[in-house]
């Protein structure tokens with residue numbers, strides 16, 4: 001089969017298309033013929049040695065994807081040959097070969113059908129981003145719960161995969177959602193998707209503008225995908241008891257900030273790790289995500305689909321800042 005091979009830790013630009021033997025499903029696994037792979041920044045980070053996992057080389061990237069089940073190993077009851085399934089967060093693309101290949105094997109416990117009414121493209125890019133956003137929104141299980149109508153949710157990097165998922169799920173919880181995007185065009189689309197307000201993170205009056213929009217409230221929960229110089233600003237917009245779920249740091253290192261701003265208002269900062277989901281927990285969270293999207297008649301957003309041969313262009317699009325998910329059409 002053909003696969004995009006990672007032969008070094010020098011970055012996604014050094015991936016090479018190669019021929020490798022077809023994988024075979026072990027007990028508990030399914031062999032998939034991949035139709036679409038969904039890209040995530042974590043794939044690029046892994047290829048640059050900037051990720052906790054360091055799989056042996058060659059490696060195949062790709063944590064999200066949809067494919068047809070070709071065969072199953074022993075002890076697999078939940079899927080069978082011919083099913084079209086998506087991969088929920090697991091070791092695929094991390095410690096085992098991923099979806100940027102014509103075929104891959106995945107644990108059957110981490111497979112889920114394409115939801116009714118969704119295209120297979122929508123399913124291909126959704127799981128990792130939605131499971132991450134779900135954890136970011138629900139990890140604070142002591143009062144004040146984020147799921148309280150009228151509470152304010154701030155989402156940075158709002159046009160990305162996790163950002164859009166946080167907006168859709170936040171609205172399903174009755175939250176007032178403020179998104180930050182550097183692009184006016186993407187900002188308009190985020191409002192169509194449900195964001196109540198969208199601001200440019202580079203606006204020198206950002207804090208004033210956000211607080212005026214949500215007055216008399218302040219931010220109850222922030223989902224931060226960005227880090228960088230914006231992070232102290234996000235802290236400054238929190239109300240008493242406000243929290244930040246730290247998802248990513250697309251904008252790099254966070255400068256020094258005064259920790260006093262945390263203790264005066266009992267603010268909390270907590271990391272999100274999508275890798276923490278067990279297969280069972282991911283399936284449970286995924287069902288709840290689907291129920292909420294279905295109730296709101298919302299579906300994942302696909303930014304652009306690239307041919308298999310153009311996977312490197314797809315990574316460039318991801319780095320540039322997409323609106324939703326960037327996909328690679330592997331077959332079909």
Ligand SMILES: NC(=O)c1ccc[n+]([C@@H]2O[C@H](COP(=O)([O-])OP(=O)(O)OC[C@H]3O[C@@H](n4cnc5c(N)ncnc54)[C@H](OP(=O)(O)O)[C@@H]3O)[C@@H](O)[C@H]2O)c1
Nearest residue numbers: 041157159160161162181182248249250251272273274321
């Ligand atoms: N902790 C976890 O378990 C976990 C799981 C998934 C993802 N992540 C991390 O979370 C982050 C977001 O993931 P994603 O899938 O949503 O990424 P994404 O689809 O690439 O979107 C990120 C968005 O952030 C904005 N952005 C990018 N670079 C920026 C910069 N330098 N300054 C300001 N804004 C910038 C862009 O929006 P605009 O162009 O609209 O501003 C972009 O659309 C990534 O760092 C990823 O690695 C972590």
